[in-house]
Amino acid sequence: MGLESMKRVLVITGATGAGKTTVSNYLEEKYDMPKVITHTTRAPRPGETDDVDYHFETKSSMEQLHLLEKVEYDHHQYGSSYEALDQAWEKNSLITIVLDTKGAQTYYEQLGEKAVIIFLTVSHSKSLVSRLTRRGDQISALEQRIKSEEYQRDLQLPKSLNNVAHLIVNDHWEETKEKLDKLVASLSNEVK
Ligand SMILES: Nc1ncnc2c1ncn2[C@@H]1O[C@H](COP(=O)(O)OP(=O)(O)OP(=O)(O)O)[C@@H](O)[C@H]1O
Numbered sequence: 001m002g003l004e005s006m007k008r009v010l011v012i013t014g015a016t017g018a019g020k021t022t023v024s025n026y027l028e029e030k031y032d033m034p035k036v037i038t039h040t041t042r043a044p045r046p047g048e049t050d051d052v053d054y055h056f057e058t059k060s061s062m063e064q065l066h067l068l069e070k071v072e073y074d075h076h077q078y079g080s081s082y083e084a085l086d087q088a089w090e091k092n093s094l095i096t097i098v099l100d101t102k103g104a105q106t107y108y109e110q111l112g113e114k115a116v117i118i119f120l121t122v123s124h125s126k127s128l129v130s131r132l133t134r135r136g137d138q139i140s141a142l143e144q145r146i147k148s149e150e151y152q153r154d155l156q157l158p159k160s161l162n163n164v165a166h167l168i169v170n171d172h173w174e175e176t177k178e179k180l181d182k183l184v185a186s187l188s189n190e191v192k
Pocket residue numbers: 014015016017018019020021022023131132134135170171172173176
């Protein structure tokens with residue numbers, strides 16, 4: 001099989017607080033899967049670093065970028081570039097990206113089976129708010145976010161990804177890791 005056909009991007013999507021970044025970090029640490037760093041106009045949260053967690057942009061620098069897709073989420077812009085995808089694929093054929101559900105749909109439309117969609121959810125949406133509070137999100141930002149239509153939308157898997165996405169209920173981290181390990185094992189066989 002040629003290198004091109006072995007490439008996969010694991011698109012980790014779901015509601016805010018569902019654990020997308022945690023999953024992406026786990027896959028990077030355990031399987032050396034680079035994370036595609038995306039761009040945003042929102043301000044860094046405490047502990048976030050420019051060019052590591054995001055490329056933090058102004059509205060005008062965002063306009064200069066060559067993006068595969070771009071969305072508005074809770075009044076801020078987010079987008080991912082072709083260059084960042086290729087840079088990550090230069091390091092490994094299995095890479096990850098963290099996107100909202102609209103971005104996940106676009107990735108599937110654009111990349112087909114190269115995009116492996118993982119939809120993360122939790123059994124009780126109340127636990128999302130407590131997780132974000134524990135993460136240290138500012139209360140005012142958190143209140144604004146959970147009022148946003150994007151927050152409500154991302155609690156559900158979009159219909160177009162119904163028979164496509166791998167669904168993981170991330171209530172218990174140990175169980176989530178087992179599910180991820182199984183998925184990675186099956187993907188690694190697929191691309192061998
Ligand atoms: N299974 C779990 N049980 C308890 N806490 C968890 C679990 N998974 C992740 N967390 C914690 O929940 C918080 C939110 O996780 P994370 O930042 O990964 O979410 P996210 O989906 O990337 O959120 P956002 O879209 O807002 O960036 C973090 O503090 C993380 O450590």
